[in-house]
Amino acid sequence: MTPDQRLAFAERPERRFALAMVAPGVLVLVVTTTFPLLYLIWQSLNNINLSMPGMDRFVGLENYARMWNDMRFWAAFGFTLIYTGATVTLQLVIGLAMALLILRIPRAQWAFRIAAILPIVLAPVVVGLIWRSLLLTPDFGIVDFASRSMGLGSHNWLGEPTLARISVIAIHTWQWTPFVFLYMLAALAALPAELYEAARIDRANAWRRFVHITLPLIRPTIVVVVILRMTVALSAFAAIYAATGGGPGTVTEIINLYAYRVSFAELSLGYGAASAVVLLALTMVVAGVLFRVRRAA
Amino acid sequence: MRPGAARAAMRGAALMVAAGLLLAVWVVPVALTLLTSFKNEKEVLAYPPSVVFEPTIKAYGAVLTGPTNIVPNLMSSLIVAIGTTLLTIVIAVPAAYAFARLRLPGKKPVGFYVLATQLVPPIGLIIPYFLILNRVGWMDSYRGLILIYLTFSLPFAIWLLVSYFEDIPREMEEAALLDRASRWQAFWHVVLPQARGAIAVTVTFVFLNAWNEFLFAVVLGGATVKPVTVAMYNYINTEQTQWAQLSAAALVAMLPVIVLGILAQKHIVSGLSAGAVKGVSRR
Amino acid sequence: MSKKGAVRLAGVGKSFGQTTVLRDVELEIRPGEFFSLLGPSGSGKTTTLRIIAGLEIATEGAVHLDGVDATLLPPGDRDCAMVFQSYALYPHMTVFDNIAFPLKMIRTPPAAIDAAVREAAARVRIDHLLARRPGQLSGGQQQRCALARAIVRKPALFLLDEPLSNLDAKLRVETRVELRRLQRALDVTTVYVTHDQEEAMSMSDRLAIFMDGRIVQIGTPEEVYQKPATVDVAAFLGNPPMNVLPARLAAGEVVIGEARVAAPHLAALGTRDVMLGIRPSEIEIGAGGVAATVTLCELLGDDVIIDLDVGGLLVRAKASGRTRVAEGERVHARFDPDRLHLFDRTSGARIAA
Numbered sequence: 016m017t018p019d020q021r022l023a024f025a026e027r028p029e030r031r032f033a034l035a036m037v038a039p040g041v042l043v044l045v046v047t048t049t050f051p052l053l054y055l056i057w058q059s060l061n062n063i064n065l066s067m068p069g070m071d072r073f074v075g076l077e078n079y080a081r082m083w084n085d086m087r088f089w090a091a092f093g094f095t096l097i098y099t100g101a102t103v104t105l106q107l108v109i110g111l112a113m114a115l116l117i118l119r120i121p122r123a124q125w126a127f128r129i130a131a132i133l134p135i136v137l138a139p140v141v142v143g144l145i146w147r148s149l150l151l152t153p154d155f156g157i158v159d160f161a162s163r164s165m166g167l168g169s170h171n172w173l174g175e176p177t178l179a180r181i182s183v184i185a186i187h188t189w190q191w192t193p194f195v196f197l198y199m200l201a202a203l204a205a206l207p208a209e210l211y212e213a214a215r216i217d218r219a220n221a222w223r224r225f226v227h228i229t230l231p232l233i234r235p236t237i238v239v240v241v242i243l244r245m246t247v248a249l250s251a252f253a254a255i256y257a258a259t260g261g262g263p264g265t266v267t268e269i270i271n272l273y274a275y276r277v278s279f280a281e282l283s284l285g286y287g288a289a290s291a292v293v294l295l296a297l298t299m300v301v302a303g304v305l306f307r308v309r310r311a312a
Numbered sequence: 313m314r315p316g317a318a319r320a321a322m323r324g325a326a327l328m329v330a331a332g333l334l335l336a337v338w339v340v341p342v343a344l345t346l347l348t349s350f351k352n353e354k355e356v357l358a359y360p361p362s363v364v365f366e367p368t369i370k371a372y373g374a375v376l377t378g379p380t381n382i383v384p385n386l387m388s389s390l391i392v393a394i395g396t397t398l399l400t401i402v403i404a405v406p407a408a409y410a411f412a413r414l415r416l417p418g419k420k421p422v423g424f425y426v427l428a429t430q431l432v433p434p435i436g437l438i439i440p441y442f443l444i445l446n447r448v449g450w451m452d453s454y455r456g457l458i459l460i461y462l463t464f465s466l467p468f469a470i471w472l473l474v475s476y477f478e479d480i481p482r483e484m485e486e487a488a489l490l491d492r493a494s495r496w497q498a499f500w501h502v503v504l505p506q507a508r509g510a511i512a513v514t515v516t517f518v519f520l521n522a523w524n525e526f527l528f529a530v531v532l533g534g535a536t537v538k539p540v541t542v543a544m545y546n547y548i549n550t551e552q553t554q555w556a557q558l559s560a561a562a563l564v565a566m567l568p569v570i571v572l573g574i575l576a577q578k579h580i581v582s583g584l585s586a587g588a589v590k591g592v593s594r595r
Numbered sequence: 596m597s598k599k600g601a602v603r604l605a606g607v608g609k610s611f612g613q614t615t616v617l618r619d620v621e622l623e624i625r626p627g628e629f630f631s632l633l634g635p636s637g638s639g640k641t642t643t644l645r646i647i648a649g650l651e652i653a654t655e656g657a658v659h660l661d662g663v664d665a666t667l668l669p670p671g672d673r674d675c676a677m678v679f680q681s682y683a684l685y686p687h688m689t690v691f692d693n694i695a696f697p698l699k700m701i702r703t704p705p706a707a708i709d710a711a712v713r714e715a716a717a718r719v720r721i722d723h724l725l726a727r728r729p730g731q732l733s734g735g736q737q738q739r740c741a742l743a744r745a746i747v748r749k750p751a752l753f754l755l756d757e758p759l760s761n762l763d764a765k766l767r768v769e770t771r772v773e774l775r776r777l778q779r780a781l782d783v784t785t786v787y788v789t790h791d792q793e794e795a796m797s798m799s800d801r802l803a804i805f806m807d808g809r810i811v812q813i814g815t816p817e818e819v820y821q822k823p824a825t826v827d828v829a830a831f832l833g834n835p836p837m838n839v840l841p842a843r844l845a846a847g848e849v850v851i852g853e854a855r856v857a858a859p860h861l862a863a864l865g866t867r868d869v870m871l872g873i874r875p876s877e878i879e880i881g882a883g884g885v886a887a888t889v890t891l892c893e894l895l896g897d898d899v900i901i902d903l904d905v906g907g908l909l910v911r912a913k914a915s916g917r918t919r920v921a922e923g924e925r926v927h928a929r930f931d932p933d934r935l936h937l938f939d940r941t942s943g944a945r946i947a948a
Contacts (some may be wrong), residue, residue, distance in 0.1 A: 018610065018654035025652040025667045026415050032495040033414035040407030040470060041422060048429045048463045051440040058440060113334055120327055127331075130338045132580060136573035137342075138524035140541045141562045148553050149344050157344055160361055193338060198581050250433040253526040253541075271435045278439050279531060291436040302431050483683035486650050491697035491748075492671040501696075505687040 052295070058288035065282035078289035087265050088290060091273035095297075098184060098269050099248040105188045106244055107237065110195025114203055115225070117196075124200075131193035139190065143257025146186045147173060151258075173259050176266045183255045183267045187248065195240055202236040203229070235309075242305045249298050270294040349559035356555040371556035375564055382561050385543035389565075391454055392529075392539055393522040396461040400469045400518050401511060403462075408473030409499060413485070430467035434527050437463055442531055452534030460528050465518045472517065475582070476510030477503070516576045520569050540565035598626035599674075599751035600784025601661050602647060608655030609642055617642050617808045620656065624786060624801075629778050631787045631795040634805030635831070641756060643805070644788045648754055649673050661751065671700075676745035677754040680761065682737050684729035690716070690740050691725040697748045715747040718777065735766050742774075746781060753778070753785040759794065771798060792832050796820065804828050822936075826943040829872045829936060835900060837936065838878075838910050842871035849935065852906030854885035858932040869946065872936035875900065875913035880920060884929030889920050903928055 016024070062074045082088045117127050134142065150158045151172040163169050173179050206229065214224050252271045255261065261268040261276055268276070270290055278287030348356060350367035358365075375382055410416055411423055441460050450456035480503060488498035526541040533542055544565070547558040573580065602624040609617040617639040624630045632640035645651040646658060649670035658666045665673055676697070684693050694715055698708045716722040719739035721732075729737055738758060745753060758774075759767045775798050778785050789795050795802045796816040803813045812824040823829035829837045843850040847862035849871060880901065887910065891902035899918055903910045905928065912928060920926060937946040 021654060021667065022652055025669075028669065029415050029495065030417060033410040033416040036406035036410035036414070036499075037416060037422065040403045040466060041426070043403055043462060044426060044429050044466055047459055047466075048432055048437065051437055051444065052432065054440040054444065055436055058443070063443075116327065116331060116334070120331055123328075123331060126335060128577065129574065130335055132573045132577060133342050133570065134338060135580065136520060136524075136569045137566055138526060138541050138569070140524075140526040141544060141566060144544055144548070144558065145341055145345055145562060148548075148555055148558060149348055150341060154359060155357055155361070157340065157361060160359075189337070189341070194580075201581050246431055250435075252434065256526070257544075271433065274435045274439070275527075278442075284439055284443065288439045291433070291439055294433050295436045298431055298433055299428075302428075481681060481683065483679045483681055484685060486648075486670070487677065487679060487683040487744075488685075488696070488700075489650070489670045490648060490673075490675055490677050491744075492700040493696075494671075497700065502685055505685075508687075 055288050055295075056292055058285055059292045061285045063283075063285035063288075065284060071285075074285070078286045081286065082289055082293070087268070088270075088273060090265065091268040091270050091290075092293075094180070094267065095249070095269040095271075095294075097180075098187070098251070099245060101184045102187045102191070102248050102251075103241060103244045105184070106192045106195045107240060109188070110192045110240075111199050111237075113192070113196045114199035115229075117200065118203055128197070128200075131197050134190045134193050135197075137190070138253070139251070140253035140257045142190050143186060143254035146182070146189075146254075147258045151182060174263050176263060179259055179263055179267050183258055186254050186258055187251060190254065191244065191247065195244065198240055199233070199236065202233050206232055238305070238309045242302070242309060245301055245305065246298065249294070249301065270297075345559045345562055348555055349563050351556050353554060353556055371554075371560035372564070374554075374557050375560045378557075380546045380557075382540055382543045382546065382564065385538050385540040386565070388533075388537055389523055389539040389541070392457050392461065392537070393519050395454060395458045396465055396522040397515055397518045399458065399462060400465040401515060404466055404469035404473055404514070405504075405507070405511065406499075408470045409477050409503060411470065412474045412477035413482070414495075426467050426470055429463065430471070432463065434464070438527060438531050441528075445532060451532060452536050454537055456532055457528060457537055460532065461522050461525065464525075465521060468521070469514050469518055472514050472582070473507070473510060476507060476513075480506050513576060513579045513582075516572050516579075520572055523569055598782065598784070599661055600624075600626045600753075601659075602630075602752065602784070602786065603659040604643070604647070604656065605659070606656035607643070607646060607653045607658065609639075609646060609651060610654045615808065617646075617653075618655070620810055622803060622810065622813070624784060626784050627782050629775065629785045629787065629798060629800045631789060631799040631802035632805060633789055633792060633795040633802050636790055638805035639808040640788045640790075640803075640805045644677075644754055644756055644786060647673075647752070647786060648675050648677055674751040675754055676748065676750040676752070677756065678738075678741045678745050678758045680757040682729075682741040682758075682761075684737060684740055684744075686729050688728070689725065690721060690727050690729070690732070690743075693729065693740060694725075694743045694747050697744060701748065703748075711747055712743075715743040718746065718780075719743050719773075734762055735770065738762060738770065742777070746777070746783070749781075749783075751784065753781075753783045755785065755787045757789055758787075759789075760791075767794075774798065793834065796832075804831070806831075822945065823872070824945050826870050826872065826938040829938070833874055835875050835911050835913065837872045837874050839938075840871045840873075840905075840908050840910065841868070841940070843868055844937070849930075849932075851885070852908060854906055856885065856930050856932060856935070858935060860932070861935075861937070864937070864946065868940040870938040870940055870943070872938060873910075873930050873934060875911045877931045877934040878903075878910065878912035878914075879929040879931070880912055880914055880918060880926050884927045887926055887928045889922055889924045889926055892920060892922055 059078055060073060060075055061071055062077070063071050117124055150156045153159050153169050153171050156172070158172065159169055170178055172182050210228055211224060214228055219227065250271065251269065252275070255267055255269065255272055259267045261272040271294065274287045274290040274294065277290065278284050347363070349371050350369065351365060352368050352370060355362060355365050374380070411419065416422070437460060445451045445456045484502050484506070485498045488502045493501065524541065525539070529539045530542050533539065544558065544561060547554045547561060602622070604620050604622040607617065607620040608615065620643060632643055634640045642651060646653045649665070649668055653666060657664055660673055685696065688696070691712055694712045695708050698711060703711070712725070713722060716725060719742050721736055721739050721743060724732060724736060729740065732740060738761070741758070759770055762770060771794060787795070787798065799816055801813065801815050802819065803810045804819060805811070806827050812819050812828050819828065820832055823832060823837070826839055830839050840851055844861060844864050845866045847857065847859045849856045849858050849861065851871060885905055887903040887905045889901055890904050893900040894916060897916050898913050899916050901912045901914060901920060903912060910928065938944060939946055
């Protein structure tokens with residue numbers, strides 16, 4: 016027997032056992048995700064309209080062609096990028112700044128740890144509803160009240176196109192920044208203190224210490240956080256659905272909402288499937304790029 | 313006082329103020345919900361918003377016993393969340409152990425496949441599920457909803473557990489194997505009892521995610537299966553929003569996950585980043 | 596009495612992909628023997644033990660246990676018990692359950708388990724701790740719990756992987772004696788992995804010395820100490836280790852730099868370059884011999900270690916603690932000519948006198 020055959024023989028029971036342990040999970044995933052995704056691609060090549068049952072037919076790439084010329088789709092595509100980019104950047108900057116700040120007041124850390132958990136564990140749909148009603152309603156919402164008190168006047172926070180976009184970005188940022196904060200707090204607390212003492216002896220000021228020591232050390236953490244937050248932002252749905260429903264008009268539609276409305280409000284499932292396929296592709300591309308970046312980091 | 317000390321004190325005070333403001337940003341919306349839930353519907357619309365008022369539990373009464381109460385919805389959420397959690401754990405624990413420890417042909421690509429399924433956007437699943445479940449008659453059923461919940465809970469749980477299993481010393485199993493335990497016995501008697509904590513954390517997060525889910529529930533649910541996240545809309549209709557009741561319902565619905573979140577406080581960071589940190593194991 | 600526990604490794608090698616960690620291991624361990632695998636870390640001794648246990652599969656050669664080809668047998672079918680360096684106690688079980696585990700796996704009736712566990716625990720004097728969990732035991736108690744778990748089912752072969760390395764120095768010496776006594780009482784073949792030469796020398800019947808994935812010498816402690824097979828073994832054993840100096844043999848004399856040591860009995864070896872080995876304890880200070888300068892004195896109580904500069908070479912001598920020399924002092928060092936070890940300059944192999 017060659018060495019390889021030997022190992023293969025000796026390890027056969029282990030491999031069999033491993034296969035038996037993994038098989039149910041992989042099988043369930045194939046059935047529950049891969050198979051439906053293949054069906055989704057098939058759907059995207061068909062005209063399926065629930066308002067016209069019995070009229071389903073294969074149309075090839077027609078849905079994609081229609082999408083190519085659909086300004087509303089491109090607006091949703093564009094806002095998906097803005098929404099993802101803005102929320103991830105804001106979460107990262109604010110979360111990191113908070114962590115750096117809180118690290119300097121150790122006695123108050125417990126309060127922030129508890130406060131940070133609240134938004135994270137809330138259902139996004141509940142967060143959207145609370146913001147929509149208690150915070151952003153003109154005249155009665157606390158944000159509107161604050162705006163008026165500061166002399167900035169009352170606004171239709173979710174009804175005016177630009178403000179509505181800002182609002183849905185703010186809601187997502189509000190809910191998930193605490194996660195980045197906690198993540199960064201853990202990463203920063205694990206950094207070796209001696210480095211900072213050495214830098215202090217070398218008379219590096221706080222900003223230089225941050226740029227030259229902290230930032231390079233937590234770079235891998237930042238990459239991981241960006242990956243996590245991007246995938247969540249790209250699959251966001253419930254908070255926007257609850258706050259604006261995609262409106263006013265279609266202004267706050269990200270692809271998720273667009274696909275949902277096309278499929279379940281306009282009942283055009285084939286066309287909705289095509290836009291979901293595009294989102295799937297976009298997610299995979301973004302994830303692929305980020306994983307490559309991570310491996311390099 | 314020396315000028316340096318005065319400056320340090322000023323900076324300390326400024327830090328505290330900044331921190332206090334930040335804390336307010338995250339606490340106020342939740343506190344406001346709590347406050348509103350104890351108001352009557354007239355007090356809710358007072359301007360400027362009232363902080364001092366006569367508290368009433370009328371909203372809670374409506375939410376828990378009124379005609380549009382959410383008790384059946386809480387039950388619905390409970391069934392879906394527990395069903396999902398049980399199935400997920402039973403399937404994910406053995407798989408995660410194999411990924412973490414055992415020699416397995418094609419482990420890397422299969423592990424990567426599991427990781428990739430975690431990235432699938434829900435909207436990509438909901439459209440085919442809608443048609444498939446309609447065809448097999450599983451719309452508005454617990455079976456259907458639990459099945460689609462597995463799509464996010466299973467990859468998540470597997471990857472979370474892998475990172476925990478990797479931390480259990482390998483010699484434990486080797487000792488068991490030398491003592492004539494079978495692979496299964498080593499797993500069952502030696503590894504599993506040591507993974508109890510990890511499984512508890514996993515259960516917490518799977519339950520939490522299932523409890524909070526909205527998109528799948530609103531599309532695939534119905535009159536029978538209507539989790540609380542969907543039932544929030546009982547208090548919002550085109551004419552008016554019943555703010556106090558909405559707030560009370562939100563608090564009641566979110567109480568379990570807030571408690572779970574605080575209990576699992578230490579693990580929240582690792583719990584919500586499963587798979588991203590460790591990646592596929594090398595062996 | 597026909598004893599069990601014979602081990603024979605024939606041409607055993609182990610590679611992980613392209614890297615070979617072990618090659619050409621030939622080894623025979625007799626039943627009842629206390630056999631040590633000694634070597635620096637990374638020399639292949641632990642891999643050899645794991646191959647005997649079946650935790651690793653040899654990629655070359657064969658493993659025979661009591662005459663049976665066990666090369667590809669799974670660990671559970673080899674009748675071996677092992678004590679790990681980390682002890683690998685099951686933290687969720689009591690001491691009793693830990694010790695009972697191997698018996699439960701072979702479906703021993705409960706009454707027999709109870710008796711066997713108590714007997715094994717008593718042998719290592721932890722019978723009063725059976726209800727505790729490993730986390731509540733001291734390091735020494737954990738170590739003995741691991742021992743009890745290994746001996747409870749009376750295995751044919753007893754494998755120990757650096758079992759004393761996590762104990763403090765004093766306890767280590769005590770446990771050494773106890774372990775040896777236990778092995779004698781049970782009369783069980785024991786394979787003992789250690790990097791500590793003192794442990795290996797004091798406990799073993801025989802030992803194998805590993806270097807760079809090969810066995811370089813097998814023998815009794817006395818044999819390997821008195822007649823190290825290579826210059827590396829010579830430099831590895833002893834505390835402080837043997838001095839190894841480049842030297843030249845010429846006409847019944849050993850020439851070390853400027854110094855000459857008369858060794859008429861080596862005249863037959865002719866004229867050649869060698870490596871000369873001499874143990875620190877075989878060097879005598881002050882009674883004639885080669886000229887040297889004391890560079891450092893390390894008093895260890897009974898003994899003193901004296902670093903000498905002999906014509907630019909560092910030579911360490913070990914003398915009685917009462918020897919009085921000062922750093923910088925010029926002295927004479929006598930090398931006992933009958934205690935010189937000679938090794939080939941290029942291959943490092945021992946040259947028989």
